[in-house]
Amino acid sequence: MAAELPHQDPDAFRRQAHQVVDWMADYLARVGELPVQPHAPPGAVLAQIPDAPPEQPEAFERIMADFERVIVPGLTHWGHPGFFAFFPANNSPPSVLAEMLTATIGSQCMSWGTSPAATELEQATMEWLRQMVGLPTGFTGVIQDTASTATLVALITARDAKTQGRNGGRADGRTGGVEVEPSAVSTDRLTAYTSEEANSSVPKGMRLAGFRPDRIRLIPTHEDCSMRAEALARAIERDRAEHLTPACVVATVGTTSTTAIDPIPAISAICRREGAWLHVDAAWAGSAAVLPEMRWIFDGVAEADSVVINPHKWMLVNFDCSAYYVRDVDALLRSFSASAAYLKSAEGTRVVNYRDWGIQLGRRFRALKLWFVIRSYGVEGLRAMLREHLRLGALFAGWVDAHPDFERLAPAPLGLVCFRQIAVGGKPAGGTLDTLNERLLSRLHATGRIMLTQTRVKGRYALRLALGHLTTTEAHVREAWELIQGVASSD
Ligand code: PLP
Numbered sequence: 001m002a003a004e005l006p007h008q009d010p011d012a013f014r015r016q017a018h019q020v021v022d023w024m025a026d027y028l029a030r031v032g033e034l035p036v037q038p039h040a041p042p043g044a045v046l047a048q049i050p051d052a053p054p055e056q057p058e059a060f061e062r063i064m065a066d067f068e069r070v071i072v073p074g075l076t077h078w079g080h081p082g083f084f085a086f087f088p089a090n091n092s093p094p095s096v097l098a099e100m101l102t103a104t105i106g107s108q109c110m111s112w113g114t115s116p117a118a119t120e121l122e123q124a125t126m127e128w129l130r131q132m133v134g135l136p137t138g139f140t141g142v143i144q145d146t147a148s149t150a151t152l153v154a155l156i157t158a159r160d161a162k163t164q165g166r167n168g169g170r171a172d173g174r175t176g177g178v179e180v181e182p183s184a185v186s187t188d189r190l191t192a193y194t195s196e197e198a199n200s201s202v203p204k205g206m207r208l209a210g211f212r213p214d215r216i217r218l219i220p221t222h223e224d225c226s227m228r229a230e231a232l233a234r235a236i237e238r239d240r241a242e243h244l245t246p247a248c249v250v251a252t253v254g255t256t257s258t259t260a261i262d263p264i265p266a267i268s269a270i271c272r273r274e275g276a277w278l279h280v281d282a283a284w285a286g287s288a289a290v291l292p293e294m295r296w297i298f299d300g301v302a303e304a305d306s307v308v309i310n311p312h313k314w315m316l317v318n319f320d321c322s323a324y325y326v327r328d329v330d331a332l333l334r335s336f337s338a339s340a341a342y343l344k345s346a347e348g349t350r351v352v353n354y355r356d357w358g359i360q361l362g363r364r365f366r367a368l369k370l371w372f373v374i375r376s377y378g379v380e381g382l383r384a385m386l387r388e389h390l391r392l393g394a395l396f397a398g399w400v401d402a403h404p405d406f407e408r409l410a411p412a413p414l415g416l417v418c419f420r421q422i423a424v425g426g427k428p429a430g431g432t433l434d435t436l437n438e439r440l441l442s443r444l445h446a447t448g449r450i451m452l453t454q455t456r457v458k459g460r461y462a463l464r465l466a467l468g469h470l471t472t473t474e475a476h477v478r479e480a481w482e483l484i485q486g487v488a489s490s491d
Contacts, residue, residue: 016060035448036083037076045074081476082450087284088468092316094376098369099318109363112351122367129323133289136302139325142357143366147283148201150308150324153358155209158248158277160335163187185245191215194250195227202250225260233270246276253297254285257455258410258418264300280307285414287314291386314468316373321366389415389467392477399481409457415467418457421488434461443487450480
């Protein structure tokens with residue numbers, strides 16, 4: 001029997017959508033009662049999924065039932081109030097609703113003409129966010145999927161500025177067709193710098209952008225894990241002596257391990273002197289600049305060439321939404337413009353075509369969720385949320401500091417606390433502290449009530465407790481601390 005032709009049935013869709021929305025609201029109400037991460041071994045979900053796709057259509061009810069039976073028990077619940085791992089991937093009701101609309105509209109936003117409202121809303125929301133975090137007017141924003149991509153885009157632009165010349169390289173959009181300036185340098189001779197504490201995406205981006213692995217410098221850090229600017233200057237000096245050309249420095253405002261803040265004013269002075277592109281990775285911490293009292297974290301960032309901030313980490317916007325700000329849009333376009341007969345449009349250069357601002361041709365409509373979130377909470381609402389997370393972080397750090405069995409391993413200015421157990425009931429623990437804390441983490445996870453991640457701070461194994469979810473309250477942080485103390489003292 002021939003299968004029915006796929007078609008839209010608005011009535012069935014309405015019924016199923018109501019069912020899904022009911023499921024979503026129930027999930028949000030009960031997520032805190034679920035184990036924060038699954039305990040099933042690797043392969044447990046895969047084993048429940050048929051090896052081959054269904055030949056015949058399956059009923060929506062059956063698919064939903066399998067979603068609840070097979071998928072949900074295998075999920076790590078990032079929105080669980082006991083989720084303190086990594087940095088958050090946020091969501092919030094207005095963001096989810098916007099994502100539903102985005103999915104329903106189904107636009108593909110590569111060019112102005114493929115969705116004019118999406119392009120213009122992206123322009124508007126990037127301008128709003130620029131004002132919110134206090135970047136100067138010289139910065140223009142574009143939404144990338146992730147900070148990893150934004151940093152890769154910065155690195156490619158910085159590379160091209162050296163290999164084609166800052167003002168050269170008029171691309172014909174297909175082969176590049178670049179007019180290379182006499183000052184151009186071969187990629188082989190370029191160097192790139194970041195700190196040893198940079199996110200894993202940074203050295204990876206450097207390799208992907210074509211920097212030779214032996215030309216990538218990981219600069220040492222101070223005791224507080226921020227980059228040593230004088231070590232950067234020395235590394236550049238050594239490279240210059242080898243006739244190498246420094247192309248890019250990636251500095252971090254809020255490192256992944258400990259939220260350390262690199263000395264941007266000093267780094268920026270070095271970059272200007274050396275003619276190197278300065279990209280600032282503020283993926284996590286950038287949102288905090290919305291608070292006037294935290295604006296200091298962006299000291300010197302006005303001098304950078306590009307900056308990335310992730311509203312999907314700490315501004316209640318669903319993954320993915322990464323705001324990339326650049327000062328020299330022409331340099332960006334030289335690297336990323338692409339043309340083809342089928343992309344030509346009557347508007348020509350009078351409009352923004354975001355396909356020319358990044359790697360992908362096809363693009364999601366990401367501005368809608370940012371617009372919904374900023375409007376639903378207002379900048380004041382977002383400030384209140386950020387202040388509360390900073391307060392909870394400071395509260396937790398204070399509890400750790402006051403407890404003789406624990407110590408804090410790094411400053412905690414941005415809602416992330418790195419700590420470890422050092423004693424049991426006031427007495428030195430047997431074995432190494434690394435082993436003690438590895439065991440503590442796995443026993444905490446076995447409770448299913450909280451999830452943290454581990455890192456190393458100056459070589460010492462540390463537990464990381466990161467705040468930043470809409471649902472996390474003081475009561476949840478207190479519960480987490482009680483659980484940590486209880487499990488630690490029962491060793
Ligand atoms: N940069 C920093 C400082 C981060 O903490 C992270 C992730 O936590 C990233 C970059 C990578 O972010 P994304 O997942 O958006 O690529």
